[in-house]
Amino acid sequence: MNWLYDFNYLTRSIHESLAETFEPATVTIVEMALAGLCFMILFALLGLVLVYAERKVSAFFQQRLGPMRVGKWGTAQTLADVIKLLMKEPLINKNADRFLFNLAPYIIMIASFMAMASLPFAKGLQALDFDIGLLYISAVSSLGVIGILLAGWSSDNKYSLIGAMRSGAQIISYELSVGLSLLTIVVLTGSLQLSTIVESQANGWWIFKGHIPAVVAFIIFLIASTAETNRGPFDLAEAESELTAGFHTEYSGLKFAFFFLAEFANMFIVAAIGATVFLGGWMPFHIGGWEGFNNIMDYVPPLFWFFGKVSFLIFMMMWFRWTFPRLRIDQLLTLEWKYLLPVNLMNIVLMAFLSLMGWHF
């Protein structure tokens, strides 16, 4: 059962068994294909699980049952929806820019895939471990906005265009807050490498070790990342009561499913980054110096810790979505530029000061 605690055993044994039979170049290609396959499966599973979770969570918030008919407790509902979406006719507007219209959903999907590649799921379970991992993720995850802008622009629909423009303004603004709140913790870790950030939390998570600035940064991250994923109360790009469905009004069938999937994948990615940076990633709940307690905590495999924390953050984001009304576009930008950004900058200075004086744990 060692592999459950340290995936290095598993990956090394796979690598060695491959190296015995294949050339080194072939081994690399096979391993890349395997990793790609894993991510595709993960992506599909995330879609199935998160859509179901969203519907159930919203149902419980709204005092109803949610999907109950397809499968036990409605668990196969998402699968049924996927089949429905696959069989739908992909409609394209007569005057739409066909090339860009078809390209847009793929750009969003690619951005999600690229971001997911460098997430540390457990010890040794990480496809890409850059020394600039955090920078890479925040750079790649903001590529998705290009897809949204293209979708809105090429649809030949004014509602889509308004939605896309809103989304552009929103994501570019909130990217700043996400980046800066993550930097607040980077000040403490001194590294952008995600595996190092996780290792540095072996004696306590940064949200506990980093005093008030870490908590402030976490709250800002939670708000800004919700905005960056275009989810309620920041779902202005969709805003179904104003813009019918915003940037994906004209999409149907599989391409719509891509937008839908990407939204949930992005939510997962953002929650995973939050969990990794603030809540210790796959690191079990440790308290510095309490050896016995830490050993007990180590019995729970890292994968469970990681997905537990991520689910908690995703639940928070669903909670926001099903409680708050939507903001208006000018209020959204005011919130970012007049409140979050100044607070964030002050917070970083404070954190740098704390770190310099060595006042954190």
Next chain:
Amino acid sequence: MEEVIQDKDLESKEYFINMGPQHPSTHGVLRLVLSLDGEIIRKVEPHLGFIHRSIEKMCEHDVYNQIVHLTDRMDYLSCHINNEAVCLCVEQALQLEIPDRIKVIRTIIGELTRLSSHQLWWGVMGMDLGAITSFLYGFRDREMITDIFEETCGARLTMNYNLPGGLMFDIHPNFQKRTKDFIAHFKKKLPEYDTLLSNNVIFRQRTKGIGYLSKEDAISYGVTGPTARASGFSCDVRKHHPYSGYDKVQFKEILDTEGDCYARYKCRIAEMWESMSIIEQLIDNIPEGPHKVPTKAVIKLPKGEWYQKVETARGEFGVYIISEGQKSPYRLKFRSPGFSNLSALDHMARGCKIADLVAIMSTLDLVIPDIDR
């Protein structure tokens, strides 16, 4: 350089968007043509007629009992109060003396209708602003009232409970108990509404100072109901021209002076409390007596003209009957609150954003079949 500026394509132009007839927040088949500058609204032009059924013309060929049924199909959320207006008008023309029992039951059911309409409005208002959960909360509480109606008269939406001269049936034996149960339930649930929406920072920001309507404008556009009372225009028909049982009960006319979306919101929430207090005063004091005054099977009104107005959940609803002494009216005109309230939309929405327009429409509480008839 001048050539470039003169190039028509490069000038920033106003553009048009068709909001409706199929749009989630027009709540029906209202079509709004918006002139937009970016996201800022320059002009709102409502286009009507998508659900026009010529109800007024149909009334000229129907007997008075049938006319009552048609009014259900106008403002379907205040159907009981609409029925009542026609009945009161006919009774006024016939100079029928209506027993107290009928008056009190009409008042109670009217207030229940107002409550259920406001509950639905509250849920939809939240949904328009992006908080979908409120929609289901509103419907949850409305369900209890609809159940009471179902037990009383067999229908949940288009009730047809009133007749000229009384009520279709007497109240169900459970009616008083269930109504009291509902009041007790809703008194606990109404503060939840405040927790979920009224005290929410985002909600307040979205509604405060948005869609201002001054008292003078409200009067000149003929705006009535909670929409006008939020601007300080005292126009409650129940207070100024009491009908049915409203002269026997104590209640406040909710007035506000802010005139913005939040004031209209608060007005309706406060009206729910008042409606509950009216029902509480009457529910234990329903006098004994018949539920119907005998009338002829086909009522013929004498020659003349009559007008009766009532306060629906949306404002002043009027019925104007001109009779030539026949079994059908010579001409019948409904004064519907939604039509006049909609006319103020352009005035309120200019300079706002699209998101504000949705909030303004929500607080106007439009029911499209009421506007189009």
